[in-house]
Amino acid sequence: MTHIAKRSVMLIDMQSFYASVEKTNHPEYKNKPLVVAGDPERRSGIILAACPIAKSYGVTTAEAIWQALKKCPDLVIVRPHMQQYIEVSMQITKILESFSDLVESYSIDELFIDCSGSLHLFGNSIIEMARQIQQRILIETGVYARAGIGENKVIAKICCDMIAKKIEGGIFYLRKDELYKHVWRNPIRDLWGIGSRMEKHLWNMGIRNIGQLANTPLSKLRKRWGVNGEVIWRVANGLDDSPVTPSSHSNQKIIGNGMTLPRDYREGWEIEVVLLDLCSQICRRTRGFGLMGSVVSVGCSGADWDRATGFSRQLKLVDPTNVTVDIYAAVKKLFHTYWDGLPVRRLSVALSDLSSADTYQLSFLKIMRRRGLLIK
Incomplete structure (x- = not known):
């Protein structure tokens, strides 16, 4: 039987990315509640991003500007500068590529990095490697990054969303055999890929948390939703064989x-x-x-x-x-x-x-x- 070595994969997520870039460009807003909105002149405009200070007032993304101003009258509202965000995102990608050649962009402010082949250069400590990545991104871009770490992309993503974003230091390593301890008690809506309609269907089946989904017979979920049923079951169990795929390849079609x-x-x-x-x-x-x-x-x-x-x-x-x-x-x-x-x-x-x-x-x-x- 062939032994498949465990990988070391991180999901690097930028905190309040658009708002963080704006604060870096405008140091005078450092300690002020700031949001990025599509059209600041229209009170009906939508909040695209909110800094942690603004969030402490209850301001959330996707709400109207007038709603946010009710919660925080001193809110600083800036227009989005998309090209700048793209450039900073590419700068962060370059930083990650100096740690590993396996870097995959998941969104403008989230990137996967497979560190398995370069971990030995950092004393085989994935936590130390994550700290160095976090420090370089902060020093070179002014953006605070969080890192969820696991043996595959699914666990890294779950770890980042449910744990690393919520703890001091912003770095956590989640082992697959500890999903039950850190993840399974969370409500089913917190799971990566579960929308509101799927949540309702799962509730009707008596599945209220991630652990209950993970322990539901796969055949039952397959019968109900086919391949999608298997996908959500695999996510709940931290199963994922997909590689971290760099965005550039030679001889591309x-x-x-x-x-x-x-x-x-x-x-x-x-x-x-x-x-x-x-x-x-x-x-x-x-x-x-x-x-x-x-x-x-x-x-x-x-x-x-x-x-x-x-x-x-x-x-x-x-x-x-x-x-x-x-x-x-x-x-x-x-x-x-x-x-x-x-x-x-x-x-x-x-x-x-x-x-x-x-x-x-x-x-x-x-x-x-x-x-x-x-x-x-």
Whole structure:
């Protein structure tokens, strides 16, 4: 029988990421309650991120500005600066890549890192390695990071969400055989991937906490929900064989990225902010490989696994490109053509049918149109 060595995987999460970046840029707001909102001029605008001080007043993401001001009249409200957040996120990715070559972006403020191959360089102490990562991110970006650690991505994610974010120091190592002690008593709604509809169905089955789900016969869940039933059972039991996959590969046939959102997004403008983020990352990587793409793909889905929503569509471009503004225009067109208006929890964008940027000959009109365009 082949012995499979346990891995050492971290999920690095940035605390109040957008708000933290704004506070770093504006030291005068360091000790003030600050939120990032889509349109500060409109009291009906939505809070996108809140710093810990603002949260201490009861301010939460997704609530209207007027509601937040009732709780905290001295609230500092700033507009989002998405390009800046993207740049800081990429800076943090580079920091993690100096610790391991296996780094995977889960969202703009969450990254998985598999440290198994480089752990020996840090005295085989995963906690010490996490502290060094945390310290470097804070020193170089001003953002406070938390680290959930486990033998796979599921345990690392659960550990970060349920434990590391809530303790002093922000670092915790969760062993699979201790899930019962730290996780199983938590309500079922706290489990990664459980939406409100699935929670109601599980409650009707008498499943109220994560431990009860973990100990439910798999056959019963499979019969009810098929593969989705098996997925939530595996998550509850900390079972996951998926690798930490770096975002860049040689000889790529497709370059894509996806983002799981922190909550349901219902407004078109806030979804567009995320789509722009994804397009910027993809185009930057495409240019880095010296490539261009001719086919744009967009996908979105909701939070409830038992009620599939969303779509996946693609569009053939007239000319191959790696320019963000062109890709974003196509992505927006695709999204608004097929979006049914239902809440969105995950978005993905991809560029395929790739070709070398060096061999593509722009027409004279294309050159004239793009002359003076600065690609950052």
